[in-house]
Amino acid sequence: PGSLKLAVIPGDGIGQEVTAEALKVLEVAAPAGVKFEPTRYDLGAERYLATGEVLPDGVLEEIRAHDAILLGAVGGKPGDPNLPPGLLERGLLLRLRFELDHYVNLRPSRIFPGVTSPLAAPGDVDFVVVREGTEGPYTGNGGAIRVGTPAETATEVSITTAFGVERVVRDAFARAERRPRKKLTLIHKTNVLTYGGAVWSRIVKEVGAEHPDVTVDYLHIDAATIFMTTDPSRFDVIVTDNLFGDIITDLAAAVTGGIGLAASGNVNPDRTTPSMFEPVHGSAPDIAGQQKADPTAAILSAALLLDHLGHHAAAATIEEAVIADLAGRAGAEPRRTAAVGDAIAARVAG
Amino acid sequence: PGSLKLAVIPGDGIGQEVTAEALKVLEVAAPAGVKFEPTRYDLGAERYLATGEVLPDGVLEEIRAHDAILLGAVGGKPGDPNLPPGLLERGLLLRLRFELDHYVNLRPSRIFPGVTSPLAAPGDVDFVVVREGTEGPYTGNGGAIRVGTPAETATEVSITTAFGVERVVRDAFARAERRPRKKLTLIHKTNVLTYGGAVWSRIVKEVGAEHPDVTVDYLHIDAATIFMTTDPSRFDVIVTDNLFGDIITDLAAAVTGGIGLAASGNVNPDRTTPSMFEPVHGSAPDIAGQQKADPTAAILSAALLLDHLGHHAAAATIEEAVIADLAGRAGAEPRRTAAVGDAIAARVAG
Ligand SMILES: CC(C)[C@H](C(=O)O)[C@@H](O)C(=O)O
Ligand SMILES: CC(C)[C@H](C(=O)O)[C@@H](O)C(=O)O
Numbered sequence: 154p155g156s157l158k159l160a161v162i163p164g165d166g167i168g169q170e171v172t173a174e175a176l177k178v179l180e181v182a183a184p185a186g187v188k189f190e191p192t193r194y195d196l197g198a199e200r201y202l203a204t205g206e207v208l209p210d211g212v213l214e215e216i217r218a219h220d221a222i223l224l225g226a227v228g229g230k231p232g233d234p235n236l237p238p239g240l241l242e243r244g245l246l247l248r249l250r251f252e253l254d255h256y257v258n259l260r261p262s263r264i265f266p267g268v269t270s271p272l273a274a275p276g277d278v279d280f281v282v283v284r285e286g287t288e289g290p291y292t293g294n295g296g297a298i299r300v301g302t303p304a305e306t307a308t309e310v311s312i313t314t315a316f317g318v319e320r321v322v323r324d325a326f327a328r329a330e331r332r333p334r335k336k337l338t339l340i341h342k343t344n345v346l347t348y349g350g351a352v353w354s355r356i357v358k359e360v361g362a363e364h365p366d367v368t369v370d371y372l373h374i375d376a377a378t379i380f381m382t383t384d385p386s387r388f389d390v391i392v393t394d395n396l397f398g399d400i401i402t403d404l405a406a407a408v409t410g411g412i413g414l415a416a417s418g419n420v421n422p423d424r425t426t427p428s429m430f431e432p433v434h435g436s437a438p439d440i441a442g443q444q445k446a447d448p449t450a451a452i453l454s455a456a457l458l459l460d461h462l463g464h465h466a467a468a469a470t471i472e473e474a475v476i477a478d479l480a481g482r483a484g485a486e487p488r489r490t491a492a493v494g495d496a497i498a499a500r501v502a503g
Numbered sequence: 504p505g506s507l508k509l510a511v512i513p514g515d516g517i518g519q520e521v522t523a524e525a526l527k528v529l530e531v532a533a534p535a536g537v538k539f540e541p542t543r544y545d546l547g548a549e550r551y552l553a554t555g556e557v558l559p560d561g562v563l564e565e566i567r568a569h570d571a572i573l574l575g576a577v578g579g580k581p582g583d584p585n586l587p588p589g590l591l592e593r594g595l596l597l598r599l600r601f602e603l604d605h606y607v608n609l610r611p612s613r614i615f616p617g618v619t620s621p622l623a624a625p626g627d628v629d630f631v632v633v634r635e636g637t638e639g640p641y642t643g644n645g646g647a648i649r650v651g652t653p654a655e656t657a658t659e660v661s662i663t664t665a666f667g668v669e670r671v672v673r674d675a676f677a678r679a680e681r682r683p684r685k686k687l688t689l690i691h692k693t694n695v696l697t698y699g700g701a702v703w704s705r706i707v708k709e710v711g712a713e714h715p716d717v718t719v720d721y722l723h724i725d726a727a728t729i730f731m732t733t734d735p736s737r738f739d740v741i742v743t744d745n746l747f748g749d750i751i752t753d754l755a756a757a758v759t760g761g762i763g764l765a766a767s768g769n770v771n772p773d774r775t776t777p778s779m780f781e782p783v784h785g786s787a788p789d790i791a792g793q794q795k796a797d798p799t800a801a802i803l804s805a806a807l808l809l810d811h812l813g814h815h816a817a818a819a820t821i822e823e824a825v826i827a828d829l830a831g832r833a834g835a836e837p838r839r840t841a842a843v844g845d846a847i848a849a850r851v852a853g
Contacts, residue, residue, distance in 0.1 A: 228694070231721070237697075238693045238694055238697055238700060238701065238704065239693065239694040239695060239697040239700070242694040242695060243694075243695070243697065247695070270623075271622050271623060271624070271732045271733050272621050272622060272623065272732070273620075273621060273622065273623040274621070290640075290659075290661065290695070290696060291695055295661075295696075295698045295699075296698055297698045297701065297702070299665075300701070301705065302665065303665050303666065303669070304664075304665060304666070305664065305665035305702055306662070306663070306664045306665070307662075307663045307664070307698035307699045307701065307702050308660050308661060308662055308663070308698060308699075309640075309660070309661040309663075309696045309698055309699055310658050310659070310660050310661075311640065311645075311658065311659040311660075311661070312656070312657075312658055313656070313657045313658070313659075314654075314655065314656045314657070315649075315652065315653050315654060315655035315656070316653065316654070319653070342746070342749075343588045343589065344578070344588055344589040344592040344593075345589060345592060345593070345597070345640070345641055345746075345749075346640060346645075346659045347587075347588055347589040347593065347645075348645045348646055348647045348657035348658060348659055349645075349657045349658075349659055350588060350589070351588065351647065351650070351657065352647070352655055352657050354588065355651065371581070374749075374750055375749050375750050375752075375753035375754075376753060376785075378728065378750060378751075378753050378754035378757065379753050379754065379756070379757040379762060381754075382621045382622070382732060382754065382757045382758060383621050383757055383761075396692070396695075399692075399695075399724075399725050400724055400725050400728055400750060401728075402725075403725035403726060403728050403729050404725075404728035404729065404731075404732065404754070406729070407728065407729040407732045407733055408732060411733075412729060435726075
């Protein structure tokens with residue numbers, strides 16, 4: 154009850170359009186007595202190109218004072234010579250994830266009724282990936298010497314700590330306990346990345362011993378991509394590191410009907426900072442501003458936001474509205490971004 | 504002409520069975536006047552468990568004196584407490600790749616007629632992945648402190664050098680030039696792994712300028728997994744680092760009919776060392792010794808071996824025999840490993 158302060162970062166490209174629809178749906182879904190107070194933060198390629206600013210410290214501190222963050226997408230035109238690769242990703246998106254300690258990157262995957270998978274026989278798919286969000290090769294640790302010469306040498310250091318792994322593994326086991334199948338699959342590459350792999354294996358084993366009713370399974374990331382296309386219904390809860398989680402969730406999105414439907418939450422389960430909700434897709438500059446983007450992933454991300462804030466019924470209402478909307482899509486004309494948002498908002502209201 | 508010295512490392516599990524069939528086919532495929540002189544090296548889990556030896560220096564030097572290496576698969580029973588994770592992979596398979604400087608890890612992917620893809624509409628798929636084989640996070644550079652404690656911290660360092668990238672990128676462009684579509688796709692994660700990513704981007708651009716008729720494309724590894732399931736026919740030549748290449752080639756194998764058909768070569772294009780040919784699949788201990796494994800990937804790897812040694816017609820004969828065999832498989836009873844080898848050998852002879 155009361156008012157919920159929402160930091161809204163539409164970001165770049167289609168991030169703008171899909172965020173508008175997510176906000177529209179959030180507003181009608183708000184439980185009685187709850188009012189969203191959105192504050193818009195213009196961050197991303199446009200701001201950087203105009204001002205040189207990516208995420209000023211003062212803005213980060215303002216954002217930190219909110220109850221949750223709704224983000225669209227971050228990333229400029231590929232190959233823009235004024236945008237060094239990764240500058241926005243590292244300086245804005247990853248900086249938010251790291252500074253706000255979003256150690257659970259939550260990415261559910263389901264094949265909703267009526268949605269077409271590129272797989273001939275996907276089966277009954279309903280799993281969630283718990284991707285570690287604050288370690289691995291994402292820390293920015295690394296460097297290069299003799300840059301631009303034939304003797305250039307670059308390094309990237311993947312960091313894995315027992316502290317970081319344990320907290321995300323505990324979260325994943327807790328989720329597995331709440332699901333009917335109670336199955337957890339660790340994905341890594343322990344036969345090559347042996348140092349970090351040993352930490353993941355040990356901690357999954359240790360925490361698993363506290364959860365005797367959860368079935369534990371292990372797959373190398375390469376083998377996991379095979380099962381994701383031949384037998385995706387085998388998965389229930391997947392726990393994995395930051396990079397493997399990035400890869401497997403895009404593949405999971407493809408298999409379950411496309412990146413236009415894949416929602417995610419960057420969650421701090423300790424609730425010491427605002428969690429951040431965003432579609433898995435990028436800013437898609439090629440179709441930006443044309444009302445062609447599917448806002449469903451952003452809308453489902455808003456449902457994850459409500460769920461995280463404890464408004465489970467409101468979250469479920471959005472999800473049901475999306476499911477109903479999806480069921481009617483097959484064979485229908487493609488709609489404008491706003492029309493999809495309107496239709497889902499109407500179902501939520503109705 | 505003359506005799507070709509072949510180091511044969513069947514390795515573990517089904518590696519034994521599939522290598523026997525690959526050798527069978529190689530012998531009948533040998534061009535007139537060419538005789539294979541195979542020397543068998545028993546390396547892998549069994550040898551290690553019996554003797555503690557993984558790859559003795561003397562054995563490595565013996566292997567080095569051969570014209571080529573045929574390898575089955577390496578890896579013990581998952582979770583065997585006597586086999587530290589990665590010990591055989593790092594100590595045997597990766598050691599061979601690194602010591603023999605197999606910088607081009609060549610992995611062709613094609614949907615052969617009659618083969619079923621898990622994709623509903625895969626299209627006409629025929630591409631080759633040129634995976635870097637001697638750098639990236641595969642170097643073994645890394646370590647851990649406070650092992651086994653709640654304060655454990657582990658690192659893995661990915662190493663990318665302009666030297667290492669340039670030679671593999673040149674190889675990939677040369678391959679693209681020889682193919683009708685002349686298209687090259689770089690796969691990386693340049694927006695997060697910015698140091699190594701900058702090396703790949705720069706060198707693909709530089710070498711690309713020398714190949715104006717090759718179309719160059721870039722995909723992040725996460726997006727690449729999407730296209731691999733929604734539009735795999737878009738790919739022609741893929742060039743990528745060691746880890747992303749590991750992941751995308753397993754996915755490619757799945758999409759093109761399964762890991763039972765995926766061949767690979769660990770190639771030193773400078774021919775200063777013997778190149779090594781192996782199926783992409785692992786040792787599959789669960790079905791080992793049961794004559795259930797499909798030897799097709801090993802047989803196609805033998806064709807890559809012949810091709811590498813300059814026996815292009817003999818290589819093509821094996822490939823045609825495999826294609827004919829595959830065309831007859833749909834709906835037929837599964838055959839024993841040796842029966843598949845016999846059938847393909849008969850076609851080659853025939
Ligand atoms: C934009 C990029 C930095 C990001 C990531 O790699 O995490 C994206 O791919 C994602 O999955 O949210
Ligand atoms: C066994 C393993 C070390 C190896 C790799 O990761 O390269 C395998 O997966 C492969 O693709 O050949």
